[in-house]
Amino acid sequence: MADIKHHLTDQLLMGYAAGTLPEAFSLVVATHVSLCDECRSRLGEFEAVGGEVMMSAGSVSMSNDAFAATMALIANTPEAPQKRYAKGIFPAPLQDYVGGDKDDVRWRPVGGGVRQMILASDGGATVRLLHIPGGVAVPDHGHRGLELTLVLQGAFKDEADRFGVGDIEVANEELNHTPIAEEGEACICLAATDAPLKFNSFLPRIAQRFVKI
Known part of the structure; x- marks a missing residue:
């Protein structure tokens, strides 16, 4: 198990438990939780609270055939095939999106040796895999919204701290930073954003429309 020092906020865990997060953020949360005992335990507490709230909620009237109709839908839903992937650095929630x-991963270059793969998701946010060679920096940038970055391989440092495997950085409008991958193996991250980044130099801003970040 990775030595995880940076965790999810209560707000993100509660949103995941309630099913209110965009799909992109839910994927990052699910992937981190699969690696992190602490966040998995906290998530269980929020889910238990949600269950108690549901149990104490008032009842609503339903049609006489509601139960039969629900059971018919379940019976007619085809069973999803079981997928088996080789053991690697991607936890199961992410392997299901990538297909391995x-x-x-079908990497595409975005400049400076950095590569990415944008994953399909709905809900007003985007999620991508980033492959950053050791020693390479992502251009200095700020944020117009929320960015979650989960490290899957290697590590990076920025003005906030160092982030290794399993660590997650939660960045908002207050953070301007220049993430730099540590020397050695490439840093692979899973990153979700709900708004375009604010690059502080001209060339990254020009390239932004093409790389969709």
Whole structure:
């Protein structure tokens, strides 16, 4: 198990438990929780509270055939095939999106040796895998909204701290930073954003429309 020092906020865990997060953020949260005992335990507490709230909620009237109709829908829903992937650096929630592990990723260059793969998601936010060679920096930028960055391989440092495997950085409008991958193996991250980044130099701003970040 990775030595995880940076965790999810209560707000994100509560949103995930309630099902109110965009799909992109839910994927990052699910992937982190699969790696982190502490956040998995906290999530269980929020889910238990949600269950108690549901149990104490008032009843509503339903049609006489509601139960039969629900059971018919369940019976007619085809069973999803079981997927088996080789063990790698991607936890199961992410492997289901990629269709495998890092060797199955369809990387596309975005400049400076950095590569990405945008994953399909709905709900007003985007999620991507980033492959940053050791020693390479992502251009200095700020945020117009929320950005979650989960490290899957390697590590990076920025003005806030160092982030290794399993760590998650929660960045908002208050943070301007220049993430730099540590020397050695490439840093692979899963990152979700709900608004375009604010790059502080001209060339990254020009390239932004093409790389959709």
